[in-house]
Amino acid sequence: MNKGILISLVLLAGISANRQQPTAEQIYDRMRKAYTTAQTYQDAGTVTTWYTDKGDKEPNHTTSLNFETAFVRSANRFKFRYEQSKSVMFTNRKTCYLVVSDGKSTRMLKSQHKDRSATHEPSLGAALTAISEGSGTAARKIPGMLLSEPIKASWDPKKLQSVKLIGKATQDGQPCYQLEAVVWGKKKAQLWIDQQTYLIRRIDEDYQSPTVSTRTSITYQPAVNKSVKDEALAFKEEYCD
Template identity: 30%
Template sequence: MATTYSECQTYTDSGTLTTTYLSDEGESSEVKPFATAMIRPHQFRFEFSVEGDSQSRYIVCRDQGQVRTWWDVGRRSERPYSLGLGLAGATGVSGGSAHTIPALLLPREVGGRKLTDVTKTKRGDDQQQGDHACFTIEAQFSGDPITIWIDQESYLVRRIDSQSEFDDFTSQDVTIYDPVINSTIDPSLLKFRAPY
């Protein structure tokens, strides 16, 4: 899986991260759609938003070595020193989707824990994600349970289920990916396209 990501020449995905919060007061959820596009060696773009919130768009884009970011909060564009720094700014608010796959695509540029850093791994039952047969890996990631669904043909990540326990609530994340590698990418997918 790691080799597939680090050696592909182009990559695109679209997906959603759905976080469900469980507490004594009930259940609530939040959906964060995202999209990634990359052409090696210099073009990259990631964007996410929060469904139902028109003021939550976050963009990280690199073209020919120049990195730019936009976040609707504060309505500002910035130019971080590196792609890694640009993605780090988006990681927490995106629920981690700004980091998970970019860290596999560009492991020398994007630091931090990667999916390959899981511990206590074991093979789970094979599962179906849409039309795709998947291997599942059950593991621990930073002390929390995680299940990674890996496409049996392409070795791309199709889904990640994780859970975190806090003092007064539990959060459950389900991230669904629709990835494509080594295909022609529409140049418009890599444009910054930030509001000004």
């Protein structure tokens, strides 16, 4: 084969590969757009946090909770629910929060062991702010991109800085782009972005205090622009039984 033709083919192959491989900025922009333009959204996921005392090599304590989200943009309807079970003196004690908005009002159900209360909240953003820390920040992350209302707690993925592509990985069997970004200061997070839908399938972040280090991993099973049943958006106390 002519040497000139061979070089041209190699160059074309490189150009084609670059076109197929989006940059970190392109992935990040498409990820944000996937949420801001989503007409409907649902997910179910888990937040797991490992705590390691200073000087130790292995975690001393682990917590885990489950959550779910449902959203319909045209009707301005939204639901977020999380629950966490803890074993205290051989008794399972469950904490559950349910936040539902119909576009006009927001209600919150709080259920802890035998105590239960249902309240009307001043706004959806205020309700999600109130439960953000308890939910392991899951009430902030995706809702912060779906909704126009501010949620004044933690951070959401639309505010990341210095985003870079660090590789590819698989999450729940789905090929993903793996991004790393700065949350604030020196704190960093890694995101697994689905290569087809550009939805987030996992977020990992680390935090170091003077006495303990934590690693939190949030996993998602998301669905976008699919039919959402009324039941998935309803305020029902049995959802926290």
